[in-house]
Amino acid sequence: VHAILDAGLMCCIAAIRDARPVATPTIYWRKGEKIYWHGAAGGASAGGAADVCLTVALLDGLVLARSALRHSVQYRSVMVFGRARQVMDDQEKLGALEGLFERLYPGRWPKVRPPSLSELAATAVAALDIEEVSAKVRGEGPVDLEQDLGLPVWAGVIPVALTTGAPVPQDGTAADGAPVARVT
């Protein structure tokens, strides 16, 4: 579960709002047995103390079979159920935000201007304990029927992954080069 959570960047957080289900996408990160994300400042969306289901799904490959309905995908997914809460303590909030930087840009946190107290106060961070969890993994290739194996159709796996492109510096940026971002 930790390995899958640590390989993902985006999650969907399902919550119930006005008796209807809502899935909100956001960046998340793990620190120990907690998952953090930026919550809406006012405690709206899934940010308040509320039942949520946080789902991470990583697409790893396309599985091509010889018959139409045996096509599939390779994936890893995790669903974490629990009660999300807003992080109120400034120290926990600061530590959580540093965790996001370490997740995405190891070593960058000490280089950027740290948050001011007012910036920190205006930033909502929500947390969810990793307690009730379900994980699914599919890593195998195509499983065709015996009678289909001889069909003249390409079968196999096309790997899929999130990759980074060439960094685009902003005009006037320091020339020390872009950091390496860890996206998987």
Place this chain on the structure above:
Amino acid sequence: VHAILDAGLMCCIAAIRDARPVATPTIYWRKGEKIYWHGAAGGASAGGAADVCLTVALLDGLVLARSALRHSVQYRSVMVFGRARQVMDDQEKLGALEGLFERLYPGRWPKVRPPSLSELAATAVAALDIEEVSAKVRGEGPVDLEQDLGLPVWAGVIPVALTTGAPVPQDGTAADGAPVARVT
């Protein structure tokens, strides 16, 4: 909204089950003003006639600023709200599945063994009308405070995209080469 939906592969479908929110990840595709996905055969999960929120989120880039809390991401996201239904008509189901193939592997549908009637009956497909929709896009680079612009910190955008790797043919597959998969 169509353009964002057509660029995504995976969605999360939020539904309410036993009074709790659940976000289920799945492959989806669009055909006209409908979104389709494989539902659980028994009408479990989000597959039955039920209120759902189908969310697609595409991560396009990491936005690196000079101060910690101005870091952000570039993304496109769509939330579709409505009532999901199971597709019961065999012709609509077959057309929907062909739509998935055209989405992922243009031209491949006529080459694979088509579904038998029993395979089709055992395959659940769910549909959602694109009516109540919300879309969000963030495409800009870092927006630093004036006073931070001179800091010696790299700022800019690191593009992120889903990409395909080298196809891995299954032992004994036809040697006609892998099809091109469209993943964005």
